[in-house]
Amino acid sequence: MDTNDSLRLASLWHSMHAISQQLSPTTGCAGIELLQADTFDLHCFQSLTGTKFFVVCELGTLHMEALLKVIYELYTDYVLKNPFYEIEMPIRCELFDLNLSQAIQKDRIALLGR
Amino acid sequence: MAPLAPKTGDAVFASIDRVNAELFTLTYGAMVRQLLTDLEEVDEVNKQLDQMGYNIGIRLIDEFLAKSNVSRCVDFKETADVIAKVGFKMFLGVAAAVTNWDAEGTSFSLVLEDNPLVDFVELPDTCQGLHYCNILSGVIRGALEMVSMKTEVTWVRDMLHGDDAYELRVKLLKQVPEEYPYKDDE
Numbered sequence: 001m002d003t004n005d006s007l008r009l010a011s012l013w014h015s016m017h018a019i020s021q022q023l024s025p026t027t028g029c030a031g032i033e034l035l036q037a038d039t040f041d042l043h044c045f046q047s048l049t050g051t052k053f054f055v056v057c058e059l060g061t062l063h064m065e066a067l068l069k070v071i072y073e074l075y076t077d078y079v080l081k082n083p084f085y086e087i088e089m090p091i092r093c094e095l096f097d098l099n100l101s102q103a104i105q106k107d108r109i110a111l112l113g114r
Numbered sequence: 115m116a117p118l119a120p121k122t123g124d125a126v127f128a129s130i131d132r133v134n135a136e137l138f139t140l141t142y143g144a145m146v147r148q149l150l151t152d153l154e155e156v157d158e159v160n161k162q163l164d165q166m167g168y169n170i171g172i173r174l175i176d177e178f179l180a181k182s183n184v185s186r187c188v189d190f191k192e193t194a195d196v197i198a199k200v201g202f203k204m205f206l207g208v209a210a211a212v213t214n215w216d217a218e219g220t221s222f223s224l225v226l227e228d229n230p231l232v233d234f235v236e237l238p239d240t241c242q243g244l245h246y247c248n249i250l251s252g253v254i255r256g257a258l259e260m261v262s263m264k265t266e267v268t269w270v271r272d273m274l275h276g277d278d279a280y281e282l283r284v285k286l287l288k289q290v291p292e293e294y295p296y297k298d299d300e
Contacts, residue, residue: 048179048186049260069118069180076177087172 123203167252175257221285
């Protein structure tokens with residue numbers, strides 16, 4: 001996926017998430033958390049500040065909420081603490097990318113080892 | 115997945131990396147001193163410290179939420195307690211006390227007996243109007259703004275001005291609804 005694809009997916013998701021909140025029959029709905037499609041699952045986590053994180057994975061992959069929580073912590077550590085990161089701008093922080101791929105790698109090993 | 119249990123301020127404080135307290139205190143002191151040299155006016159320095167705090171607060175809130183696992187507060191009273199007991203403890207290493215609620219429950223005071231920012235500080239006569247810790251009020255204002263609360267934070271008591279404790283007054287101005295600003299009908 002290139003940058004444009006990411007942006008397209010993110011903006012599409014953002015709108016769907018917002019619509020789902022309004023359509024939901026329950027009050028105080030925080031939006032879609034899991035989208036199950038024929039070929040993939042999409043797990044979404046929204047922090048209380050409104051930043052959304054989502055992961056697209058194979059059907060039925062487990063522990064994605066925990067992974068998203070880890071990613072949120074990485075975001076606060078390696079993105080928000082980088083003084084040269086401008087808030088609400090695309091993330092271009094090498095340390096974040098590095099730690100993110102390590103977290104995912106670790107997650108995959110944990111899954112395969114099961 | 116069940117939501118993770120919220121952690122106490124002590125637990126988070128123990129789990130994150132820290133720097134030497136003196137390095138922190140002296141760095142802050144050097145920064146305030148440099149601002150005084152650059153801006154010359156004490157009022158301007160207060161304003162600048164508040165702005166810097168605000169910029170820190172809008173980023174710090176996410177770290178706070180990510181690491182403390184606190185969930186949405188049901189009311190402003192809970193918010194106050196969380197700031198005092200978890201927030202202050204986590205980032206400053208000291209807990210604050212919540213007192214002096216007004217009748218409407220929209221403003222309260224945070225009282226700090228101990229404040230690591232001021233360990234070696236004596237204010238000279240020329241800086242009597244300086245709110246040395248004004249960065250803290252900015253941090254609170256910035257952090258609360260990111261979770262949709264507009265607040266006004268002011269200093270009531272300051273030990274550097276001869277009071278017996280540090281007291282910050284936090285006043286809730288308005289709660290901004292989180293709905294997206296879609297104007298469907300317009």
